[in-house]
Amino acid sequence: MRDYREIPLYRDVTPEQWNDWRWQLAHRITSVDQLKQVIDLVPEEEEGIRASLLTLRMAITPYYATLIDPHDPACPVRRQAVPSVLELERSPGETTDPLHEDLDSPVPGLTHRYPDRVLFLLTDQCFNYCRHCTRKRLVGVRDQPAPRERVERALDYIRATPEIRDVLVSGGDPLTMADARLEWLLGELRRIPHVEVIRIGTRAPVVVPMRITPHLCRTLARYHPLWVNTHFNHPVELTPAARAAVGMLVDHGIPVGNQTVLLRGINDCPVVMRDLMRALVRARVRPYYIYQCDLTWGLGHFRTSVRKGLEIMEMLRGHLSGFAVPTYVVDAPGGGGKIPLSPQYLLAMSDDTVILRNFEGVICAYREPSPAAGGAGSSCPLCGGRCGQLREGLARLMYGAQVTLEPAQLERARRRGVDRGEVFAKIAEDERKGRDSYGDGCW
């Protein structure tokens, strides 16, 4: 992160101005000439900025611009903020509205997909226009809050639909609006008896942390239960200012979750993702989702394979505390909603045993509470119980000879310095004899 006073464009900016979110919003970088005064541009970026008005306009807060490496076109912050000509390419399957948000919209600006919750698009203005935005068909078109009549119609729909208990206020970025306007909306929502939870989706803590002021936090805290979801994609975005911003929200009792988009060349690496999740938790932000990048037109250069997403999840689960592991989801094209994906941990099943593997590659047997009739074992009517004596591979677990199979180079065993094979053989033996296995082998 650079000191803004070293950038010629901001040399005369006072700390009061710099730390004022309205100043940041009013001085977003929107042209090649401005951006060239902050970072070196490569020809594809210059062309991309000119072309960006055909797709999604450019806007970068001065704060976020100081996070960009001025000389590295591959900088992960820069790739999220600076347009590229690649955005003009169309890949197979890409559409303007892959999630069918418009189709599932009973009134303009509201998507009602899941039974008990709605997405309320309050403005099309954002502090930054993220190059990977899934809603690029909508955001930045007017660069303004939605007209009052449209907001009123959406509120009327929510009032008239008692099954809605959760309203996600998003956009655009709702925190581009003044506190008073936001408070009016929150008050209207709180007056609706069936609305239990209000959520705000915002990238402000990432791109303009000075937006999170004590006044805003006090305002939001009047409308609990209220949750905030934000959108950090890379550990370098968790600057001291960003951590202070989310910390202030949390201090006001507002749970903060994070939604990361899996982006090629930005965070599609297990180490970067692990560092990001650790940094989020240190900042008291709960990792919530990792999104597979949507099939929105012009995002082909950002998309990774689902295989890459699963590889990353394999390196998170077990390697981080459970609450630090987000859910990896594909938002189904065609409006099917979020579908969670996970590496395969269930290997095999019999009538009375489930064979599972953990993050270390240890394979174990979980005995079901009441064995079903007719299963393998001494009572098997088909083979007279010989199947229960099988001892090859997973059969050792399935039929009770062992409770676990461990890789030869198990780090955990090395740490403990015990022969776990012997321990587990004893547990299996005790299990066969119907005894408790608690003892030396218990951990």
Ligand code: SF4
């Ligand atoms: S802040 Fe959100 S809505 Fe706005 S451009 Fe970024 S991803 Fe899209």
